[in-house]
Amino acid sequence: MAETPHTEVHAHADHDHDDHDHKPHGWRRWVFATNHKDIGTMYLVFSCLMFFTGGAFAMLIRAELFKPGLQIVDAGVFNSLTTMHGLVMIFGAIMPAWVGLANWMIPIQIGAPDMALPRLNNLSFWILPFAFLLLLSSWLVPGSAPAGGWTMYPPLTLQFGASFPMLIFAIHMMGISSILGALNVIVTIMNLRAPGMTLLRMPLFVWTWLITSFLLVAVMPVLAGAVTMMLTDHFFGTSFFNAAGGGDPVMFQHIFWFFGHPEVYIMILPGFGVVSEVIPAFSRKPLFGYEAMVYATASIAFLSFIVWAHHMFTVGLPTSALLFFMFATMLIAVPTGVKVFNWTATMWRGSLSFEPPMLFALAFLFLFTIGGFSGLMLAIVPADFQYQDTYFVVAHFHYVLVSGSAFAIMSGVYYWLPKWVGRMYDIRLGTWHFWLSAIFFNVLFFPQHFLGLAGMPRRIPDYAVQFADWNMVSSIGGFAFGLSQLLFPYLIWKCVRSGKPVEGTRAWEGARGLEWELPSPAPYHSWTTPPTEAMIARGAAH
Amino acid sequence: MTSSEQPLVTRQDDARRRKRVRLTTLVVTIVVLAFYFGFIAMMLYRATR
Numbered sequence: 001m002a003e004t005p006h007t008e009v010h011a012h013a014d015h016d017h018d019d020h021d022h023k024p025h026g027w028r029r030w031v032f033a034t035n036h037k038d039i040g041t042m043y044l045v046f047s048c049l050m051f052f053t054g055g056a057f058a059m060l061i062r063a064e065l066f067k068p069g070l071q072i073v074d075a076g077v078f079n080s081l082t083t084m085h086g087l088v089m090i091f092g093a094i095m096p097a098w099v100g101l102a103n104w105m106i107p108i109q110i111g112a113p114d115m116a117l118p119r120l121n122n123l124s125f126w127i128l129p130f131a132f133l134l135l136l137s138s139w140l141v142p143g144s145a146p147a148g149g150w151t152m153y154p155p156l157t158l159q160f161g162a163s164f165p166m167l168i169f170a171i172h173m174m175g176i177s178s179i180l181g182a183l184n185v186i187v188t189i190m191n192l193r194a195p196g197m198t199l200l201r202m203p204l205f206v207w208t209w210l211i212t213s214f215l216l217v218a219v220m221p222v223l224a225g226a227v228t229m230m231l232t233d234h235f236f237g238t239s240f241f242n243a244a245g246g247g248d249p250v251m252f253q254h255i256f257w258f259f260g261h262p263e264v265y266i267m268i269l270p271g272f273g274v275v276s277e278v279i280p281a282f283s284r285k286p287l288f289g290y291e292a293m294v295y296a297t298a299s300i301a302f303l304s305f306i307v308w309a310h311h312m313f314t315v316g317l318p319t320s321a322l323l324f325f326m327f328a329t330m331l332i333a334v335p336t337g338v339k340v341f342n343w344t345a346t347m348w349r350g351s352l353s354f355e356p357p358m359l360f361a362l363a364f365l366f367l368f369t370i371g372g373f374s375g376l377m378l379a380i381v382p383a384d385f386q387y388q389d390t391y392f393v394v395a396h397f398h399y400v401l402v403s404g405s406a407f408a409i410m411s412g413v414y415y416w417l418p419k420w421v422g423r424m425y426d427i428r429l430g431t432w433h434f435w436l437s438a439i440f441f442n443v444l445f446f447p448q449h450f451l452g453l454a455g456m457p458r459r460i461p462d463y464a465v466q467f468a469d470w471n472m473v474s475s476i477g478g479f480a481f482g483l484s485q486l487l488f489p490y491l492i493w494k495c496v497r498s499g500k501p502v503e504g505t506r507a508w509e510g511a512r513g514l515e516w517e518l519p520s521p522a523p524y525h526s527w528t529t530p531p532t533e534a535m536i537a538r539g540a541a542h
Numbered sequence: 543m544t545s546s547e548q549p550l551v552t553r554q555d556d557a558r559r560r561k562r563v564r565l566t567t568l569v570v571t572i573v574v575l576a577f578y579f580g581f582i583a584m585m586l587y588r589a590t591r
Contacts, residue, residue: 116563179574187566191559217570221578228578229585240585247589255581 023524031126034118035524036103037420039125043100044413046128048489050092051406053136055482057085062444062478064461065471078461079147080139086150090267091174092132094405098270099124099181101412102209104420106185108515108522109203111194111531116187124180131173138163138170149459151256152227154241154249158234168231175224182216185209194514194530200291201540203513205412207294208273211301215262215269218305223259226252250315257308265304267401268368269297271408272339275361277513278415279343282358283350284510289342296335296342303332313384322381329379336372340365355508356430360411363438364403371399374449389459392452398445407437410488417492418507422521423499429491436484443477513539 023029023038033039061081064072073081103121107114115121138145143161146152152171157164189210193202202210229240230252239245241252272293280287287293309317309325317325343365352358374396378384387393410433418424447470452458456467463471502520517535518526 117567183567183570183574186570187563190566191562217574218577221574222581225578225581229582240589251585251588255585 033122033125034114036107036115036118036121037522037524037526039115039121040100040103040105041420042125043096043103043128046125047093047097047100050088050096050132051485054085054088054093055485057081057088058478059482061085062475065463066475067472068463068465068468070462073461075461076144076147079149079459080145082459083146083149084135084139087135087146088132089401090150090263091171091178092128094267094401094409095174095178096128097409098209098212098267098405099178101205101270101274101409101416102181102185105416105515106188106206106209107192108518108526109206109513110189110192110197111514111527111536112188112192113525113527115184116192117184120180121184124177124184127173127177127180131170131177134166134173135170138166141166151253151260152230153256154230154233154252155243158230158242164234165231168227168234171227172224175220178216179220182213182220185213186217189213194527194536196531196533196536197514197540200294201536203273203539204276204287204290204293204297205270205273208269208271208276208297211297212266212269215266215301215304219259219262219266222255223263226255226259250312253312253315254308257311258305260311261308262301262304264397264400265300268404268408269301271364271368271405272297274408274412274415275343275364278357278361278411279346279365281415281508281510281512282353282355282361283347284352285346285350286512287342288345288348289338292338293342296338299335300332303328303335307332310379310384313381314388326379326381330376333372333376340369351510355414355427356434357411357415357508359431359434359438360407360414363434363441364407364411367399367403367407367438367441371396371401371404374399387452389457390452391448391456391458394458395445395448395452398448402441402445410437413492415508415511416515417495418499418502419515419518419520419522421496421499422502422519423495424502424507425491425495425499429487429494433484433487433491436487437481440477440481440484444474444481445477447471447474447477 023035024032029038030042033042060073061078064070064078064081103115106112136145141162143163146157146160146163146167148157148160152167157167160167189202189206199207229238232238233240233242233247239247241247241249243249276287276293307325307329309321310329313322313325354362374392378387378393378396414425414430451467451470451474454467456463456471505519506516507520514527514531514535515522517531517539
């Protein structure tokens with residue numbers, strides 16, 4: 001560290017172990033991990049494995065849809081593939097990736113030595129592999145894997161055989177893991193910030209994660225409650241969602257989407273945080289409108305609780321409800337517009353450079369905005385009656401989630417990887433990864449807008465011949481997009497093995513924040529002595 | 543890793559900070575349980591009306 005710690009906290013400077021990597025070795029380091037960096041790494045590796053597992057399911061889906069007719073899988077397996085693809089990507093790839101980034105970055109960005117509850121942190125990670133082992137092993141039981149869609153609507157989902165309890169218990173375990181992770185983030189940010197790190201000095205990534213954690217704490221128990229009620233409907237004779245017993249299947253949809261819509265923002269808000277760090281760094285300018293960004297994030301989070309029924313406009317809601325949910329949904333465009341404006345204004349007259357983190361952040365900005373616009377189209381009730389359950393919806397949410405979450409995760413990994421491993425990766429290979437991803441993402445998903453507008457329903461393994469051409473294009477894009485993702489783990493492996501060591505604390509000229517005050521790679525125990533006021537002020541120069 | 547090997551936080555306010563950590567954990571846990579049981583209770587109430 002370049003500077004002497006603040007005098008107020010000097011009493012413990014004799015324990016400044018920043019330069020000493022006292023860490024356990026072998027398997028114990030990982031199984032009994034309590035270090036936030038180790039747990040963050042495990043989350044990220046797990047997420048990568050799940051990304052390729054879910055991606056393999058997507059490849060099979062696109063292979064089946066390459067041309068009309070049934071070629072590779074039967075209709076039941078196809079339904080299982082779409083269901084498992086959704087569950088694995090949402091709960092196995094995207095959410096754990098964000099928790100991994102949170103584990104790695106939040107303590108070092110707020111000047112804390114670790115997460116507030118390290119043992120709970122260990123538990124919340126180690127629940128996940130067992131949850132997914134349970135979920136993925138449902139392929140092996142009679143009746144195969146769940147096939148009712150990731151939304152698990154009853155009565156269809158209640159009709160499954162042995163895979164049903166496996167699905168329900170896996171969802172409970174994932175929910176517990178997410179709740180524990182969110183709890184840890186809230187407690188850490190509220191209590192372990194370094195002296196001088198006020199709330200409005202926190203990096204945007206920390207802010208977006210704090211808000212995301214409150215969303216998680218509020219909605220994951222609701223999902224858990226809903227699936228618990230499905231479990232009792234299936235095994236204990238209750239009729240919460242069983243119309244034959246006086247229950248209401250549509251109520252499940254209300255409860256599910258009360259969870260499900262905030263869940264979309266759980267997957268996207270941390271991406272807003274990453275992009276809000278990356279764009280200023282590669283524009284060599286402070287973020288435009290820091291406080292507005294914080295308030296916009298909070299507004300989006302609030303609004304996400306009052307728009308759930310736009311997912312179910314066609315179930316037969318009263319006109320007043322349709323109007324309320326339509327206008328509430330459109331309101332989200334206002335804080336989102338503030339964000340897009342501020343990111344653009346940050347770049348205005350900046351000294352821009354286009355390394356992989358910036359490229360992925362810019363792709364996020366363009367493509368997420370396209371997804372936002374198609375979301376506005378879907379928010380219009382009469383239009384939604386036409387688009388409901390078509391490939392237009394599939395195109396919309398992939399524009400939101402692949403470019404909004406996956407690209408933002410890649411931007412974050414490319415931005416912070418040199419800090420994690422102390423080595424710079426192959427920028428040229430990362431740029432190749434970006435262009436292949438960006439081009440084939442659009443080849444994959446843009447034609448799905450046309451298919452949806454032409455009336456092709458989602459979740460079908462076979463289709464009418466007039467949809468053949470664009471499906472073929474989409475599948476080619478899918479295979480190329482999937483293959484190009486293999487560059488990502490290769491690049492990371494190459495960086496760890498033989499990347500050029502990073503000189504100094506900053507890997508990027510314009511990078512700001514406490515993480516860039518630490519040596520590279522970040523020491524195993526960081527901020528055992530809190531950062532100085534000058535360090536915090538340098539990082540927080542919004 | 544044993545607790546003695548844990549990285550140090552500031553000594554002077556360690557006890558106060560631990561107390562605040564426990565309190566925040568407790569409050570968030572209560573919120574989580576309230577949402578979980580609240581929604582189930584709401585459904586039970588609706589079913590028995």
